[in-house]
Amino acid sequence: MTSEVNHDFLNQLLKKAQMPSQHNLSLGDLKLLASAFLPTGAEAPSLRPKAYVVLSAICQGARSSQKKEKDENAATHLLVQIFAPLVVQLFGETDHVSLLTGAAFLTALFQVDPQSATSIFVRDGLVENVTDSVELSPSPELSIEITHLLGLACGHKACRAVISTQIVQWLDFTTQQTTEPALQIASSLALIKLSKGAASDPPENGTPNVPAGRMYSLAITMCEAITSRETESCLDAVEGLAYLSTDPVLKDQFAKNPPFLTELFGLVPTKKMAVQKGDTNTSLIYGVVAIIYNLISYRPRLNEEQEQMEKLKRMAKVAPPQSNNEASTLDDDEHVKARIGLLITAGVLPVFAAAITFTDSAGIRQNAARSILCIVEEKENRGKVLQAGGAKVLQAVIKQSLSASNSGAKSSMPSISSQELDAFQALAKLSITSSPVQVFGPNIGAIYDVIRPFSILLQHPSSNLLQRFETVMALTNLASHSPDIASRIAKADGLVDKVELLLLEDHVLMRRASVELLCNLIAGSDEIFDRYSGDSPNVASKLHIFLALSDVEDVPTRLAASGALATLSPAPNVCKALTKLQFDKHRFFPIITQLLDPTSLVDTEDAIMDTNPGLVHRAAVCIANVFGNTKDKAIRDIISREAKACGLVEALIRVAKGEGVTKDAPILHQATQALKLLKE
The missing domain is CATH 1.25.10.10 (Leucine-rich Repeat Variant)
Known part of the structure; x- marks a missing residue:
C-alpha cells in the first residue's frame, strides 16, 4: 500500500484538508493517508512526518469549522464521522497490512487529536477487533504497533474503562518475553500507564488492575533497556521511567544506580554534530529532563491549612500506614539532597545546557529551570552550577519566556506564568551568594539585562514570599556592585514602590532584605537619594x-x-x-x-x-x-x-x-x- 503513496499525493491531500469542507476527503484518500503511517517501507521515514502534517490539518480544519458553535463535542463528532469508517474497516479485515495500517493510523490519531481517537477506540466491538488482530496475524511488527496503540489509549480514562482483563494479561505476558526487546518495553510502558491511570480512576470506571508489585520489576526492565543501549526501545523506556520516577522508592533506586544515570544523561546530545545529522529527538530529551526533575524535586512547601488537608488525605487512603511512612521518608528534604548529590556526581549538570541548546521545547526549558532551582537550593551546589554554565541556561530560558510573552512596553508586566518564574528564582538564588561577575561574566550588559527579570519576579502577582525575598536579596547584591547598576535598578518601573511596601511586611527576613536594598540604592543612586532627601x-x-x-x-x-x-x-x-x-x-x-x-x-x-x-x-x-x-x-x-x-x-x-x-x-x-x- 505504501508504494501508492508519495509526497505529491500527500501535498494534494494537504490542499484538500485546508479547504473549508471536509467532505471532499474520500475513504480512498484516507486509506492512502493511513498507509503513510506504516512503520515499514523504504519511504516510511520520509513520508510519516508529512502524513502527520496532513492529519493535523484535517483535525484543525474540522475543529475550526465548529468554532462558531463553541462546541468541542460537535468537532469531535465530525472527526469521528470522518475517521471511524476507515478504522472500523481496517480492523474488520484479516490481512496483516490492513491490521497494521489500522493500528498505525489510530496510534497517530491519538497523538494528533486524542478526543476523536478516544471516541473511536471506545466504540462497541473495536477493542475486541484490536486484540483479535494479534491472533489473526501474529507478528512482532503488528504486536508492537498494537502495544503502542494500547499504551496511548491507557493514558485516557474513557479508554481504560474498556480495557479488558485479557488485554492486561496479554500485556503482562509480553513484558516477560526477552526475545523481542522492543515489544517487551512497549508492553511495559502500556502497563505502567494503565497502572498510573488506575490509581486516579474511581472504582466505577472499571479500570482493570495491574498485577501487584509489577511496577518494580517493570522499572528494572526499563533501566536495563537504557543501560544496554537498546536504541529501538529507548524512547518507550524513557517515557516509562518518566512515569515511574514519581515513586519515592524508585527515585532512590534510580539515583543510586550510576551506570543507569550515566547512560540516561548520555541520551542528550552534547555535540552540535548530532544536530547537524538530525539525530536530536525532542521527545527523548524531554523525557530525560523530566526524569531528572522527578528525582530531585522537593515536596511543595505547604502552609498550615494545606498541611492539614494533606494529613486528611493521607488518613483517607487505604494503603498500609507503613508504606505511606516509607514513601514519605524517602521524599523528605534530606533524601532529596542526597539524590541531588548523586546526580551531580553522575554528571547531570551539563545535561541542561545541552538540552536547551539542541531543542526549542518550552517543556524542556521549564523542566531544566525547575531542576536547576532544586539543585541550587543548597548553597554548596551553586558554585558547581555556575561552573557548568547553569546561569547561562537560566538566562536563555528567561529570554525565551520574555520573548514568548509578547509584552509591549518594557514597563508593563509580561504574561509570564507562575511555572516560568522558577527560572527567575533560580537565577536570583545564584545572584545572592556569588558576585555579579561570577554569575553573569565580565560583560556588564548581562548584569543590566537581568534587572528586568528580577523586577518582574518581585512584582509578579503569582510570586510567593520566598521568591520576593530572594529577588530582593539578589538585587541588593547587584546594587552593591556599582553605582551605575544601583541607578539602573532604581529606574526599573514600579520596583522601588514594591520594595517600600515590603518594608511593612511582618516577616522579619523580608523586612530586613527590603531595607538593606533601599540602603544600597540610597548610597548608589542619585535618584533614590533625592527621593528620600x-x-x-x-x-x-x-x-x-x-x-x-x-x-x-x-x-x-x-x-x-x-x-x-x-x-x-x-x-x-x-x-x-x-x-x-x-x-x-x-x-x-x-x-x-x-x-x-x-x-x-x-x-x-x-x-x-x-x-x-x-x-x-x-x-x-x-x-x-x-x-x-x-x-x-x-x-x-x-x-x-x-x-x-x-x-x-x-x-x-x-x-x-x-x-x-x-x-x-x-x-x-x-x-x-x-x-x-x-x-x-
Missing part, C-alpha cells in the same frame, strides 16, 4: 519608617535602617525632617541614644537591646549632621535641651571617652565631633 511632602513619612526600623529587635534591620538615615543625614531637608519628627513624636533622639548606648534608656530589669560598633557609628553620624545642619538658634536651643533630657549627651560622652561598645578611633572621633557641634 528632597522637599516632597512624603519624605518625612519615608524617614519615619526608617527611624522606626532602627528601633526593632533584629540587629541587621537596625543596621540597614540607621545606615540609610546616616547616608541621608548630610542633606539639610533630611535634618529638618528628623528634627520635626523629634518635635512631633519625641522619638528621634531616644532611638539615636539607644543606638549609642542601649543601657541609657531602660531600667536594669528591662531587656537591653543588642548594639554593635556599626550602630554606634551610624547614630554618631546622624546626630552630628543634624546638629551641624541646624542653624536656627531657637531650634538649636530646643534640640539641645531635648538631647540632654533623654540622655543623648551622656551617651555621646561615654562613646567619645571609649567607654561604650567600641574603641574604634574613627567612631570615637565622630562622637567627639557630634558633642562639639552640640555645644556650639
